[in-house]
Amino acid sequence: MTDDARPARRTPQEPVALLLAGLAAPVEEAVPGLFSPPRRATAAPAEPVLEPGPEPLPVAPPRSPEPGADAALDEALEALFVAADRPLDLLTVASTVERPVGQVRRAVQRIRDDLDGVRGGRRRGFELREVATGWRLYARPAHDAVVRSLLEIETAGRLSQAALETLAVVAYRQPVSRGQIGAIRAVSVDSVLKTLVARGLVEEVGRSEETGATLYGTTEDLLAALGIRSIDELPPLAPLLEDAEDARAVAR
Numbered sequence: 001m002t003d004d005a006r007p008a009r010r011t012p013q014e015p016v017a018l019l020l021a022g023l024a025a026p027v028e029e030a031v032p033g034l035f036s037p038p039r040r041a042t043a044a045p046a047e048p049v050l051e052p053g054p055e056p057l058p059v060a061p062p063r064s065p066e067p068g069a070d071a072a073l074d075e076a077l078e079a080l081f082v083a084a085d086r087p088l089d090l091l092t093v094a095s096t097v098e099r100p101v102g103q104v105r106r107a108v109q110r111i112r113d114d115l116d117g118v119r120g121g122r123r124r125g126f127e128l129r130e131v132a133t134g135w136r137l138y139a140r141p142a143h144d145a146v147v148r149s150l151l152e153i154e155t156a157g158r159l160s161q162a163a164l165e166t167l168a169v170v171a172y173r174q175p176v177s178r179g180q181i182g183a184i185r186a187v188s189v190d191s192v193l194k195t196l197v198a199r200g201l202v203e204e205v206g207r208s209e210e211t212g213a214t215l216y217g218t219t220e221d222l223l224a225a226l227g228i229r230s231i232d233e234l235p236p237l238a239p240l241l242e243d244a245e246d247a248r249a250v251a252r
Contacts, residue, residue, distance in 0.1 A: 070107065073104075074107050076097050077104070078111060080093060088135055088136065089134035089135075090108070090134070125140055166192045167202065167218075167222070170196070174218060175215035176215060176217075179213060181193065200219055201219055202217070202218060204216060218231060
């Protein structure tokens with residue numbers, strides 16, 4: 001058989017198509033992974049682990065009123081115990097609020113328990129204590145130190161009798177000099193007057209035209225301490241002076 005007689009060889013179409021596609025496109029796109037190393041599988045990012053937060057503090061349920069409690073009566077009794085300067089017996093309290101003694105006794109017990117924190121509240125710094133003559137509010141013994149310190153400060157801040165007498169002379173005779181004050185009180189008032197000036201109750205208000213002596217008068221702080229607006233609101237002194245003159249006349 002001659003070459004002309006041999007049948008023509010047919011070229012497979014699939015390899016030709018792949019070759020043509022490879023010439024028209026980059027090799028990596030035509031045959032992925034042909035020259036590049038295989039990609040490693042990337043693990044998915046781990047989700048953040050949230051640590052458990054602090055547990056919420058338990059909220060105490062609101063206290064339900066005690067059966068038979070009378071809020072108005074309790075408030076009235078609290079006001080009485082705060083205002084009283086002596087122990088109050090149950091009969092006096094019951095007469096004041098016009099309630100039966102038994103009802104008042106139960107209210108007193110409720111107030112005492114409330115101040116002691118028995119019913120779930122905060123214990124107070126004072127207590128309702130029963131003594132021989134009745135009930136009264138007292139500071140708890142645990143706070144004796146701070147209470148004692150306060151009392152020492154207040155005691156140190158009180159004026160002596162001599163200072164009070166000198167202050168009265170200045171208040172009623174102002175403007176007045178040191179010599180005039182001493183003549184009225186018949187004692188030396190130098191140290192006492194210095195104390196009053198240091199306390200801010202008395203101040204220099206001028207000088208005498210006749211002698212040139214320093215004149216003293218009261219301050220606004222004294223008015224505030226006395227609870228008055230001006231020195232004119234002081235009680236009249238004339239009736240007291242008349243009694244004093246009568247006493248001197250009898251003594252003579």
